[in-house]
Amino acid sequence: MNIKEVRRQFPILDQEVNGHPLVYLDSAATSQKPQSVIDTVSKYYQEYNSNVHRGVHTLGTRATDAYEGAREKVRKFIHAASTEEIVFTKGTTASLNLIASSFGADHINEGDEIVISYMEHHSNLIPWQQLAKKKGATLKYIPLQKDGTLSLEDVQKTITDQTKVVALALVSNVLGTINPIKEIAKIAHSHNAYIVVDAAQGAPHMKVDVQELDCDFLAFSSHKMCGPTGVGVMYGKKQLLENMEPIEYGGEMIDFVDLYDSTWKELPWKFEGGTPIIAGAIGLGKAIDFLEEIGMDEILAYEHEITDYAFEQLSEIEGLTIYGPKDPGSRAGLVTFNIADVHPHDVATVLDSEGIAIRAGHHCAQPLMKWLDVSATARASFYLYNTKEDIDRLVAGIVKTKEYFTNVF
Incomplete structure (x- = not known):
């Protein structure tokens, strides 16, 4: 992978922030966009802006072809069996809420168990938490090892014959932990439970094969993988989606509407009520083209190299604590850390003055912060x-931050 050529395709990186060349290390929150994606979205609005599936005119046909073409690109990207299994949503959060509100509501009853982990993003915790409260189900957490990984032994102990849904992140947005989803899916299915995968932090960085993982549902977002904001994907096995009810009603998702009853369109359109995120989906399709042209294996290998280097360099700083697994093979492209006696927001503020963008806070993972026994952390996340x-x-910025607060206080 030619890193200089890759960087040239991201115009936002060629600027100064606070008098310093920009160093963008917040891709786990949202990635930057290559020029090809920016141009593709702009071209839609400039040349064939129109609604999809409704008109027979030329612009409508072009828009529909591009929109459904993007769906096929997503299908191939995650190796789904059919485009009927690919639903466009507003993002990972919307996808997970749809799964919990439709499938979960129909399959979870009083006394059933929902299994998640302490490392889940709020988007893959709160929908299940609220569903458990509503249904009188039990929400169970798989324990974490000291290094922030999951052991299959603990998974086997936590999942029982009463478990109906297991919902886990493919990659932790705080710890960087890569979870053994394929093995966990086997355990879940052996108890006749379904597995839901939050791939928001996984899909942008590594190959995802839903058939190999044998997951029942999977969700991810465009904006973390070089695509536009406001669009994401919900994958579900066809037979499960066919039996699910939509949770949003209106135009486009209907087949026939009578005064007192209605019927729904076939998959996947019954879940896409109203005018969909057309430009976003088309932009996501172009982002997939961009990533696959480079190669997901090449991207993952390069990110491992960068992350290993960061881990080694940061580990040399006295008073700095790094969270998550130390094994490079178990860690994705981010490093979450704290500096002794310096609040993460202060760290981020000083780094920003040096033109370095990182994330500070609880990262939408407050139960994990509690498990780590901290109120917040700083996170540097890397991309291609x-x-x-x-x-x-x-x-250098962290060393300067540490020296500043040591001298001041």
């Missing part, structure tokens, strides 16, 4: 456009 020079700037 980051370099070792970016890491060197980060390290």
Whole structure:
């Protein structure tokens, strides 16, 4: 992978922030967009802006072809069996809420169990938490090992014959932990439970094969993988989606409407009520083209190299604590840390003054912060456009931050 050529395709990186060249290390929150994606979205609005599936005119046909073409690109990207299994949503959060509100509501009853982990993003925790409260079900947590990983032994102990749904992140947005979803799916299915995968932090960085994982549902967002904001994907096995009810009603998702009853369109359109996120979906399709042209294996290998380098350099800083697994093979492209006696927001503020963008806070994972026994952390997250020079700037910025607060206080 030619990193210089890759970086040239991201115009936002060619700027100064607070008098310093920008170092963007917040891709776990949202990634930057290559020029090809920006141009594709702009072209839709400039040349064939129209609604989809409704008109027979030329612009409507072009828009529909591009929109449904994007669905096929998503299908191939995650190796789904059919485009009927690909539903466009507003993002991972909307996808997970749809799964919990429709499938979960129909399959969870009083006394049933829903199994998640302490590392879940709020988007994959609150929908199940609220469903359990509403249904009188039990919400169970798989324990974490000291390094923030899951052991299959603990998974086997937690999932029982009363478990109906297991909902887990493919990659933790805080710890960077890569979870053994394929093995966990086997355990879940052996108890006749269904598995839901939050792939928001996984799909942008590694190959995802839903058939190999044998997951029942999977969700991810465009904006974390070089695509536009406001659009995401819900994958579900066809036989499960066919038996699910939509949770949003209106135009486009209907087949026939009578005064006192209605019927729904076939998959996947029964879940896409109203005018869909057309430009976003088309932009996501172009983002997939961009990523696959580079190669997901190449992207993952490069990110491992960058993350390993960051881990090594940051580990040399006295008083800095790094959270998550130390094994490079178990960690995705981010490093979450704290500096002793310095609040993460102060760390982020000083780094921003040096032109370095990181994330600070609870990262929408407050139960995990409680498990770590901290109120917040700082997080540097990497993507295919980051370099070792970016890491060197980060390290120098952290050292400067530490020295500043040591001298002040």
